[in-house]
Amino acid sequence: MKIEQKIGQLVANSIEVLYSQQVDQKQIQIQKTKKEFEGDVTIVIFPFVKIARKSPEATGQEIGEYLVQNTPLIVAFNVIKGFLNVSIQKSYWIEELNLMQVNPHYGMSPVTEDAPTMMIEYSSPNTNKPLHLGHIRNNLLGYSIANIQKANGWKVVKTNIVNDRGIHICKSMLAWQKFGKGETPESSGMKGDHLVGKYYVIFDKAYKAEVAELMDKGANEEDAKKMAPLMIEAQKMLLAWENNDAEVRKLWQTMNSWVYDGFDITYRQLGVDFDKIYYESNTYLTGKSEVERGLKENVFYQRPDGSVWADLTADGLDEKLLLRADGTSVYMTQDIGTAKLRYNDFDIKKMVYVVGNEQNYHFQVLSILLDKLGYAWGKNLVHFSYGMVELPEGKMKSREGTVVDADDLMAEMIATARETSQELGKLDNCNEQEIDQIAGMVGLGALKYFILKVDPRKNMTFNPKESIDFNGNTGPFIQYTHARIKSVLRKAAEQEIDVHAPVSTEIIISEKESTLIQMLAEFPQTIRQAGEEFSPALIANYLYDLVKEYNQFYHDFSILREENSALKHFRLVLSEEIAKVIKTGMGLLGIDVPERM
């Protein structure tokens, strides 16, 4: 049982004895004592003053006295304003530490045979351009939240829906056909996704020029955008694609395969993966037939031009297009089909979409549409809506070339990590392969932590001109602490000290040390909360606090040089458990930790 629960019960008992009144568990607020006060756990007294009919100070005093006299667990107390701070017996913390030591999966719940399945969709790229920083946030969040849910006992299926068809792809294809002169990844030396992205930009430029020209000739903007020959051609190509035109399909396949080769490299570098990949080209027909069924059953309606719509005004929303007038499908059509196929393929208890908050409306609508189509699970979709990554000047725009490219950014981070290591002379005894490995861990660790430490729901800012830090509240700071502990443990092993024996509860430990154990004891509930709130940031911030505290301890106390061998043993065990929690916690974030750095 957690210490907060134990104390909560003790407080409830004491109030019953002192004031002969039952008190609701919800009224008992227990929190960790703030650093500047003495004690381990704090009880908020304000809710009890009415019951006690005394001042908060007097009430706190009475409860404190009762607790100290009647429970060996609580050895001291102080009251400040309406807060009762109690100190827990030190041996309790040592026992807690001994329990952690024998549990190699400390903090993680096992995934049982009959555990429910959570499907998590993330990444979901379009195949017309390479991945950028926004995708990085998506991928890191998706991958991490999958780890966290597994740690909370869910069976997790990671999935990716690749948006491999649609008007955007046709734009790249058309531009390549017109201006590409047969260029390939091999002939150009470009990564496939970057090559295709290049033609997406070329299309946009040429298209804008056409629109401008039409407007010069007197057309208004709206008409010009529709009349531009390139747009008309792209739409024709999409129609040809949906009609299975052999030539269009062949080009489509070729260019998409270039993109996939590129994405594979990016995903591998980023360290993310998927259990099942869906392609829009395989799911949109199911979506179309679902929409057609809905039309027959009068759930949807058709306009005179042939387009199909859902009227959601009764739900307080707008009307939503489901099939264009020319019969081609849109984003929503595809998502309906994909959802249906997924529920056919897996026994899904919870379906989670990791998608940016710019699509809040889309998922609200999707949920309602599925429900209207008769799928009971439609209402239970979870949209894990995360905030945008913005530049100091505002939103990234791929067409304006302001995006921060994923491959470039990762490469820069790793290069910086390597330079820093060299400057500090940390890896002088390592061979090239080890240096590569550590620079990769540290560079990516810095990037991943930078992104994951922020509350996912909030927009965040990234300034490309300021490099991501390696000092302070950063991934490398946490990695460094791990490496440092491992170094101490290696030396202990050389001295043949057995760190696996339990710690004696007889030894006297300091305030700093019991605080560290208390923080370690919070790890399981932090994982639980991170899962419930879908927030890897909670784990990131927890680890930072823990490591910050440990570094102070490391600075002020001796470990291997401690003369009292029981104390030395305790400090080694404590350090090892800190390292274990760092490794597990960082693992949940998808960040590797090195043995040395």
Added chain:
RNA sequence: GCCUCCGUAGUUCAAUGGAUAGAACAAAAGUUUCCUAAACUUUAGAUCCGGGUUCGAUUCCCGGCGAAGGUACCA
């Protein structure tokens, strides 16, 4: 216009309705004959404005101001 989200040190981020609003970076000063100084210590610095609810509000409610996103044939 309508809907949603956001507004905390110079900057980037924290804070289940609780104590003196925490960190980091940047700025200033210091710590290494000692287990890794990617560390540690010290100084200075913030809740957009106005009301309300509450013993207590950065947090909840209302009204301003400011920024972002969505809003029917882009995904």
